[in-house]
Amino acid sequence: ASLRPSAPGVKAWRMIARKKRRIVLLGPPGSGKGTQAVRLAQKLGIPRLSTGDLLRDHAKKGTRLGRRAEPYMARGDLVPDEIVLAMVAQQLDEEAYRDGYLLDGFPRTLPQAEALGHMLSQRGQAIDLVVDLEVGARESLRRQLGRLVCSRCGASYHEFFQPSRELMKCDICGGGLVQREDDRPAAILERLRVHEEQSRPVLDYYAGQGKLRTVSGGGDVEGVFSKIEEVLAKEEG
Numbered sequence: 001a002s003l004r005p006s007a008p009g010v011k012a013w014r015m016i017a018r019k020k021r022r023i024v025l026l027g028p029p030g031s032g033k034g035t036q037a038v039r040l041a042q043k044l045g046i047p048r049l050s051t052g053d054l055l056r057d058h059a060k061k062g063t064r065l066g067r068r069a070e071p072y073m074a075r076g077d078l079v080p081d082e083i084v085l086a087m088v089a090q091q092l093d094e095e096a097y098r099d100g101y102l103l104d105g106f107p108r109t110l111p112q113a114e115a116l117g118h119m120l121s122q123r124g125q126a127i128d129l130v131v132d133l134e135v136g137a138r139e140s141l142r143r144q145l146g147r148l149v150c151s152r153c154g155a156s157y158h159e160f161f162q163p164s165r166e167l168m169k170c171d172i173c174g175g176g177l178v179q180r181e182d183d184r185p186a187a188i189l190e191r192l193r194v195h196e197e198q199s200r201p202v203l204d205y206y207a208g209q210g211k212l213r214t215v216s217g218g219g220d221v222e223g224v225f226s227k228i229e230e231v232l233a234k235e236e237g
């Protein structure tokens, strides 16, 4: 018999998708936020907004914002709140985000969480649910050290846990796979330290609002997704 938790059926998913329209996915670097967020957003039919991806995109295009953000990211430090908030506000104003979204890796400081709350309340909206993926430092390190990303479309792989079909080639667009600049040991350790320092107040903020759900990020990708599904199904029930 399968040890996996039972996933909600199609009908339950439709109900979840109708209700939970503004979701935040948090967790330490390498916890699998991005991997799970892509699947979840697709399943719920809502856009995913990853501040990490957005910042990398700006940096790649060499925009003013990207040039300002780049040195922080390369070191593994957080990009200053005002830069990230301006970028998110601009994005959420777009039509595609009107009816809901999945925020991946944002907010990650208390000022960001408070500013988001303020921004949404001005629109008569609020965050519905916050899922925090829990993973130990050793596992997070293992995942980041083996991560490969597509240089063209940004899709994420792992050399052992999630290999591409063809060596160093993206399954989706055929682009070349590379290591992320901040996946060097020194930057990884700094990102873990920064997360440790900054995440607790954010989690406390959402726990205080009764919106925080913690999910173990251990196990394989499908197993973690099932656990997230279970949490969403419980919210419904």
Ligand code: AP5
Pocket (backbone or CB within 6 Å): 027, 028, 029, 030, 031, 032, 033, 034, 035, 036, 051, 052, 053, 055, 072, 073, 074, 076, 077, 078, 079, 080, 081, 084, 104, 105, 106, 107, 108, 109, 112, 143, 144, 146, 147, 148, 156, 157, 158, 159, 161, 162, 182, 191, 217, 218, 219, 220, 221, 222, 224
């Ligand atoms: P960001 O891109 O958000 O990086 P992060 O938080 O450090 O998270 P990661 O992308 O490293 O990991 P993830 O949890 O998404 O894991 P993934 O799914 O890729 O941010 C980068 C930088 O941008 C920050 O350091 C900061 O400078 C800046 N920034 C971003 N947002 C900001 C904000 N709000 N404020 C200020 N600055 C901000 O998985 C990792 C690997 O593991 C992959 O190879 C994957 O294939 C593999 N994997 C995933 N799940 C599993 C599994 N279950 N089992 C085995 N392997 C798995």
